[in-house]
Amino acid sequence: MGKFTIGCFASLVGSMNLDFAVKLAGAAMEKGHKVDLWVSGNATMISIKGQRAFKDYSSLEKPLKELMDKGLNVTACEACAEARGYTKDNTMEGVKRHSMDWYLASAFDADRVLHIGGE
Amino acid sequence: MKLAAFVSDYRMTVDTLERLKPEKLGIILVGNGVYHATIKENGSASLLLNTAADFYALSEDLETRGLSSSSVDSKVKVVTYGDVVDLIFNDYDKTAWI
Amino acid sequence: MATTKLGFIVQRPPYKSENPKLALTHAIASQSVEVYLNDGDVVTADVAFIGDGVLNCLKDQKAMEQYDLSSTESHIKMGLLVDLNILVCKEDLEKLGLTENDIVLDAEEFGADLKINVVPYQDINKMMEEMNHLLFF
Numbered sequence: 502m503g504k505f506t507i508g509c510f511a512s513l514v515g516s517m518n519l520d521f522a523v524k525l526a527g528a529a530m531e532k533g534h535k536v537d538l539w540v541s542g543n544a545t546m547i548s549i550k551g552q553r554a555f556k557d558y559s560s561l562e563k564p565l566k567e568l569m570d571k572g573l574n575v576t577a578c579e580a581c582a583e584a585r586g587y588t589k590d591n592t593m594e595g596v597k598r599h600s601m602d603w604y605l606a607s608a609f610d611a612d613r614v615l616h617i618g619g620e
Numbered sequence: 621m622k623l624a625a626f627v628s629d630y631r632m633t634v635d636t637l638e639r640l641k642p643e644k645l646g647i648i649l650v651g652n653g654v655y656h657a658t659i660k661e662n663g664s665a666s667l668l669l670n671t672a673a674d675f676y677a678l679s680e681d682l683e684t685r686g687l688s689s690s691s692v693d694s695k696v697k698v699v700t701y702g703d704v705v706d707l708i709f710n711d712y713d714k715t716a717w718i
Numbered sequence: 719m720a721t722t723k724l725g726f727i728v729q730r731p732p733y734k735s736e737n738p739k740l741a742l743t744h745a746i747a748s749q750s751v752e753v754y755l756n757d758g759d760v761v762t763a764d765v766a767f768i769g770d771g772v773l774n775c776l777k778d779q780k781a782m783e784q785y786d787l788s789s790t791e792s793h794i795k796m797g798l799l800v801d802l803n804i805l806v807c808k809e810d811l812e813k814l815g816l817t818e819n820d821i822v823l824d825a826e827e828f829g830a831d832l833k834i835n836v837v838p839y840q841d842i843n844k845m846m847e848e849m850n851h852l853l854f855f
Contacts, residue, residue, distance in 0.1 A: 503709055505708070508853065510740060521651065524701050525701055525705065528705045529705045531702065532706070534705070541740060542735075542736055581740075600750070601744045602750045602751040604747070605744065605748055605751045606754030606761070608722060608851055609720075609722045609754075609759065610722075613709060613715065614715065614851035614853070615626075615717065616851075616852070616854065618717060618741070618853060618854055633730070633770075634729045635769060636727070639839065639843075714852050716854050718729075718854060
C-alpha cells in the first residue's frame with residue numbers, strides 16, 4: 502500500500518472539488534493507502550468547526566471527521582486560513598495548521614500526488 | 621511518463637491537455653467533465669474523445685447529473701472512486717488536474 | 719538522502735483567483751521544507767508558465783499601488799532569489815503578441831543570480847517528464 506497526498510485549493514461552498522477530494526481520500530483509505538489531505542486557499546473553509554449543514558450546500562464536516570477517525574491526516578494552510586479569519590480557535594478538532602512547506606514535505610515521500618488547483 | 625489527467629469542466633479554458641505528450645495518457649472525467657462522455661453537441665461526440673488516451677468517467681458524477689451509463693460513449697469506461705484510486709496507483713505514475 | 723522534484727505548472731492568468739500566486743508561494747516554500755525532512759533529503763520546485771499563464775510574467779505590475787496586494791511579478795522575482803528554475807513558454811508568449819521585453823526576466827535588484835528561462839514548449843514537456851509529481855494551477 503502506498504502514500505497518497507491530495508492537495509485541494511477549491512472552496513467548500515461554491516465548488517464540488519473538495520467533495521471529490523474527500524470522497525477520493527476515503528476510497529484510497531478503504532484500499533489501505535495512507536492519505537494526507539492538504540487544503541489551501543479557499544479550501545481552508547473546510548477546516549472551520551461548527552458549520553451548519555444545509556442540503557443546498559456542500560457540508561463535509563461529518564465525513565471528514567469519520568475519515569480523520571480512521572487516520573486521514575488533514576492539514577490546512579495557516580496563512581490562507583488566517584487571511585480568511587479562520588483562527589486556531591475555530592478550527593475543527595483534529596485538523597492541523599501549518600505553513601506551505603508542510604505540503605511539499607508530504608509530497609516528498611508520497612507515492613502519488615493529486616493536486617486539485619485550477620479555477 | 622504515464623499521466624492520469626483529470627478533466628472537471630465541460631467548457632475548458634485551457635488547452636494544456638492537447639499539448640501534453642506522455643508515453644501513456646489516461647483522461648479521467650469527473651465533475652462536469654463527465655459531459656464529455658455523453659453529450660453529442662450538434663450530433664457529434666466531444667472532440668476531447670479524439671485524444672489518443674484511455675478514457676474513464678466517474679459513475680457517481682454521471683448519476684448526480686442525471687446521466688446513465690448507457691449514454692456513455694463506447695470509448696469511455698465508467699469507473700467508481702475506488703477504481704480511480706487503482707488507476708492512479710497501478711496504471712499511471714503522475715496526475716494532472718487540468 | 720533523497721530528492722523529490724515537484725513541477726508547478728501555471729496555466730491561467732493572474733489576479734482572477736489567487737491560485738497562480740499560490741503556485742509561486744508553494745514553490746518558494748521548497749526552501750524551508752527541510753524542517754520536516756531528514757538530513758540530506760531535499761524537495762526541489764521547478765515552475766513553468768504555459769498558455770495564458772505566461773501573462774503572470776508581465777512586468778511593471780502595479781497590484782500594490784492599485785489593490786495593496788503584492789504582485790505576482792514580485793513573487794516571480796522572489797522565486798528567482800531563492801534559485802527556483804522558472805520556465806516561460808516561448809510559443810505562448812509569441813501567440814499572445816508578447817516578447818521577452820514584456821516580461822520579468824531577472825531580479826537583479828534583489829541580488830538574484832538566476833534568470834527566467836524563455837524556452838520552447840518542448841523543453842517544458844521535458845521538465846514535466848523529469849519531475850516526480852506535477853501540480854497544475
